Amino acid sequence: MKLHRRIFSLLLALVLAAGLLVVSAGASGSSEESTARAEKLASLGLLQGTGGGYDLDSVPTRIQGLVMLLRLLGLEDEALAYSQSSPFDDVTWGGNYVSYAFDNGLTQGTAADKFSPNTPLDAKSYVTFLLRALGYSDAGGDFTWSGALTFAAQKSLMTPYTASLLAGVTMNRGDMADLSYAALTCRVKDGSQTLAEQLVEQGVFTAAAATAAGVLGGSGWVYTYTPYDNSTIDYQVKNLAGVTAHVFTVNTRNPKVQVHARVANGTIGSTAPFSTIVNYSGGAKLVMNANFFNAGSAKKSPNGNVISNGQLMYLNAGYNCLGISADGTLQMGRPGLFVRVKSSSGAEWAAYEMNTAAQSDSYSNLYSRAYGASVPFTCAGSALVIENGVITAFYPVSAGSSVDIPANGYVMFMGSGFMGTSYFRTPTVGESVTIEPYLFQADPEGFQIEGVVDMVAGGPRLVQDGAIYTQLEAPFTEARFTTIVSPRSAAGIDAQGKLILVSVPGGATIQQMRELMLALGCVDAVNLDGGASCAMYYNGQYIATPGRELTTTLQIHVSP
Numbered sequence: 336m337k338l339h340r341r342i343f344s345l346l347l348a349l350v351l352a353a354g355l356l357v358v359s360a361g362a363s364g365s366s367e368e369s370t371a372r373a374e375k376l377a378s379l380g381l382l383q384g385t386g387g388g389y390d391l392d393s394v395p396t397r398i399q400g401l402v403m404l405l406r407l408l409g410l411e412d413e414a415l416a417y418s419q420s421s422p423f424d425d426v427t428w429g430g431n432y433v434s435y436a437f438d439n440g441l442t443q444g445t446a447a448d449k450f451s452p453n454t455p456l457d458a459k460s461y462v463t464f465l466l467r468a469l470g471y472s473d474a475g476g477d478f479t480w481s482g483a484l485t486f487a488a489q490k491s492l493m494t495p496y497t498a499s500l501l502a503g504v505t506m507n508r509g510d511m512a513d514l515s516y517a518a519l520t521c522r523v524k525d526g527s528q529t530l531a532e533q534l535v536e537q538g539v540f541t542a543a544a545a546t547a548a549g550v551l552g553g554s555g556w557v558y559t560y561t562p563y564d565n566s567t568i569d570y571q572v573k574n575l576a577g578v579t580a581h582v583f584t585v586n587t588r589n590p591k592v593q594v595h596a597r598v599a600n601g602t603i604g605s606t607a608p609f610s611t612i613v614n615y616s617g618g619a620k621l622v623m624n625a626n627f628f629n630a631g632s633a634k635k636s637p638n639g640n641v642i643s644n645g646q647l648m649y650l651n652a653g654y655n656c657l658g659i660s661a662d663g664t665l666q667m668g669r670p671g672l673f674v675r676v677k678s679s680s681g682a683e684w685a686a687y688e689m690n691t692a693a694q695s696d697s698y699s700n701l702y703s704r705a706y707g708a709s710v711p712f713t714c715a716g717s718a719l720v721i722e723n724g725v726i727t728a729f730y731p732v733s734a735g736s737s738v739d740i741p742a743n744g745y746v747m748f749m750g751s752g753f754m755g756t757s758y759f760r761t762p763t764v765g766e767s768v769t770i771e772p773y774l775f776q777a778d779p780e781g782f783q784i785e786g787v788v789d790m791v792a793g794g795p796r797l798v799q800d801g802a803i804y805t806q807l808e809a810p811f812t813e814a815r816f817t818t819i820v821s822p823r824s825a826a827g828i829d830a831q832g833k834l835i836l837v838s839v840p841g842g843a844t845i846q847q848m849r850e851l852m853l854a855l856g857c858v859d860a861v862n863l864d865g866g867a868s869c870a871m872y873y874n875g876q877y878i879a880t881p882g883r884e885l886t887t888t889l890q891i892h893v894s895p
Contacts (some may be wrong), residue, residue, distance in 0.1 A: 363509030364563030365391040367590055367662065372516055375548045379540045381406070391509035392565045398429050398452035399508075400461050401436055403515060407468035407530065409537035410435070423450035440474070441467065458501040461511055462487045470524030477524075492517050497560040509563055517558035519550050529555070564831075567592050567893045568621060570873060576850035578843040581871060581878050583621060585834040585891060587663035593892045594659050594834065596625060596643045596789045599885060603641075603649050603690045603705050604634035606884035609870045610877075619890040623836060623879075624824055624870040625791035625863055626887040636691065637887045638810075639792020640672060647772060648705050650674060650689035653808070654792035655861040657826050661788050665828045667859035668782030669796075669808075673775045674701050676719070676747060678726070679767045682760040684719070685775070686747055697752035701770070704740050710748070711737040717754060719747040719762050724769070729762045745770065791863070791889060795845060797825060798860035803849045815866070817845045822869035822879065826889070827852045827860030835860070836889070838871035840879035 363369050365388060373389045405414050417435035423444055426433050433450055436442040445451040462483045463473060469490070471477040478486035484498035493501070493514070501510070519531040528536075531550045535542045545551040569584040587594055597616070599607040607615075613622050626637035639654030650672050658666040674686040686701035687693075693700055694713050702710040712718075712732050720728040722744035732738065732748075740746050753759070772784050780799070795811040796804045807817065815821065820842040827835040835857050843851070845862060852860035867882035 363391070363513050363561065364507050364565050365389070365509060365590065366563050366588075369509040369512050369563075370590065372512060375550075378548050379544050379550075381540065389508070389512075391507065391512060392563070393508050394505060395456045395461070395508050395511045396453045397450070397456050397460070398426075398433070400456040400464050400511070401442055402429065402432055403461075403511070404441060404464040404468055405432060405436060406539070407465070407515070407518065407534070408441075409534055409539050421450070422448065424448050426450050426452055428452070456506065456511070458504070458506045458510070458514075459483050461506065461514065462492070462501075465492065465514060465518040466490075468518060469521055469530055490521060491555055491557050492521050493558040493560070497558060500560045504560075504562070507563070510560070513558050516550075517556050520553075520555040522555075565589060568873075568891065573855075575854045576843075576847045578839050578847050578851060579841050580843075580851055581838045581840070581873075582855060583836040583873065584829070585621075585836060587659065587665060587834050588832065589663070591894045592663065593894075594663070594789060595890050595892070596641055596648075596659075596791045597888050597890050598637075598641060598643060598648050598705065599887070601705060602707065604636045604707075604886070606635050606886050608884050609872070609881050612885060612888055613872045616890050618892065619872075620874055620893045621836070621889075621891040622870070622872040623838060623863075623889050624868045624881065624885050624887070625889045626793060627864045627868075628886045630868070630883060634692070635886050637792075639794075640670075640790050641792070641887055642772075642787060642790035645788040646705075647674065647689055647703070647770075649691070650686075650772060651691050651792075652688070655794050655796045655808075656782070656790055656792045657828075657861060658782065658784070658787040659789040660786040662786075664786070665832060665834055666782050666787070667828055667861060668778045668780040670778045670782045670784060671775050672772045672784065675769075675771055675773050676701065676721070676745075677769050677771075678762065680763065682762070682766075684747065684749070684759075684762070694748055694750070695752075696750040698748070698750045699753045700748045702740055702746045702748070704742055704744075706740065709737045709739045710746050711735075712748065714750065716748055716750040719749060721745045721747070721768055721770075724767050726762050726764050726766050726768060729764060791826070791887060793826070793861045793863040796861050797845070797849045797852045798827060798857045801830075801853075801858045803853055805849070811862075816862075820844055821866050823848055823865035824863040824869055824871070824879075825852055825860055826863055827855065827857030829856040830858055838869065838879045840869055840871070 369391050405411050414432045414435040417431045419434045421430040421434040463480050484501055487493055488495045488498040522529050566586045567589055571582050573580050573582050599605045616622055626639050628635050628637045637649055639651055640656050641649040652671045655669050674689050676684045686699050689701045690706040714734050718732045718738045722741040738746050795807050823839045823843050825837045825848055829835055835855055869879045870881040871879040
C-alpha cells in the first residue's frame, strides 16, 4: 500500500464513524457510542485507527471534510488518480483530492489562490458536503448553505432540535462521524436507495460486509446531537459548610477514566503504608481511603462490601455502598448481598458473607484466596471445596481445624443448622459450579448488582435522593462518627452522574459533611473512613496523609 493511501485512511479515521442502526444516538466526541461506530466502519476497511484511537474529540478541518465527501460519493479512487495540479498555493498535502474536487465543481477555495485546508470545518459546511453526497445541489437551488441544517432535518439526516443546536456549537470529529453515519442511512435525492446501498453498487464495500457492520438491513438512523464531555478529573479547593474541602469531580463515563477499589496486597485484613499503596497503584492519578476497617484487631478486615475489578473480595451486608460498573455508571444504596454457589445440577447454596470471620451453627461463609492460604474454623460444620469451578471435596470439619484454600478456588463453610433445612441439598463431588453475588432482597433505592465491577462501602449516609439524610445506621451512631470534628472523606454522585470525591483533612462534623456534599450538588453521598485513615493523593501531591496503614482504597487511572 502506498504511503499517501495510508495517510488518507488515517484521515478518514478522524472523520467517519458508524454503528448498529438500532443503537440510539449518544454523545459524540470520543464517547463509547461514536468510538464503537468507528470500529464498525473499520471492519469495512474504510478507516484505520492509531495507537491513540480516532481523535474524535478534535475539531475537523476543511481538507478532512473534502476527503469524506469524495469517499461518500465513491470518487476517492478517481481523486487519487487525478494528475492535474491544484490551483491553490496553500495545499501541500492532498493536492489531488483538492484539484479533483475543484475541477469537478465539488468545492471552492476561500480565495482565488487559497483553499485553507486546515481551517476548522463548521457544521453547516460539512452538512452541505453530506447533502451533495445525497444528490442535492445548493448550486441548483435545492438548498442554501445558510439553510443546510434545516434542510437536512427535513430529509431525516438529523432532528430539527439538533439542527438548531449545531448552528451554534463547535463541531468535533465525533459529531462529524455521527453525521456521516446518518447520511449513510438516508435515501438519496431520487429516493431509489440509501447512500450506503449506492456505495455498495459502486463497489466501495460489499453488501455482506456492510450488513455485518450495521449500515444495511435496518431503518434510517436520525442523528441527535448530545454534547460530549471529555473531562476526566477536576480538582478544586472549596470553602463550604464551614469547612475547607478538597473536591474532585470525576467523569467516570469518559472511557479514559477507570475507577477501581483495591485491597492492600490483594489480601483481606492486610495493610500497607499509604505511600506504598500509591507507589504500587500502577500510575493512578488519584488514590484515597475507602472502607472503614478494624484498625485495632490483628486481622484488619474492612467494614462493608469490597469488589475489585470484578473480583469478589469481601461481602459484609448492612453498609451503604458505592457501586461502579464497567461503563462508568455509578450507583449508591444499601444492598443486601449474598453469594450464590450454583451447581450444574441446579442445586444452590447461599453464602451469607465472604471472607469474614463470621461462623456459627446456622451460618455459611465463602472464602477465597484473598482471605489467605487457609481458613480456620471456630465451630463445627462442613467444608465445601471448589477448585477451577468444580466441587472437589465436601466433608465435616471441627472447631480448631483449618482447610487450605485452593489457589484457583474457594472453601465454603456450612454450619450444621444451615445444612439442616428442608431445602438443603448435599453437594456432589465432581459437579461444576458458578459463583456470583446477588441481592437476597430488593434494595429500596433500586441498587442492582448486575454489571458492578468495583464497590466500596462506608457510613453514615450523608445525602439520599437529593436531600440531607440524618438517619444513623449501626455502627455509625457513636460521637466519633457524628458530632466530633475529625478529618473526613466522602464519595457522592451528582445529578450528571459524575463521581464527587471529597477530602477534609482539617476536620468536620458529619452534619457539616452532609451540608457540604449537598452544596456540591450530590444527589447521593456517603461518608468514608476518616480520622487517622483520612488519605488523599492526586497527581503527584499528597493532600491528606494518614496516621496509620490502610487496607482499602479507591484508585482512579486516566489514560492519555
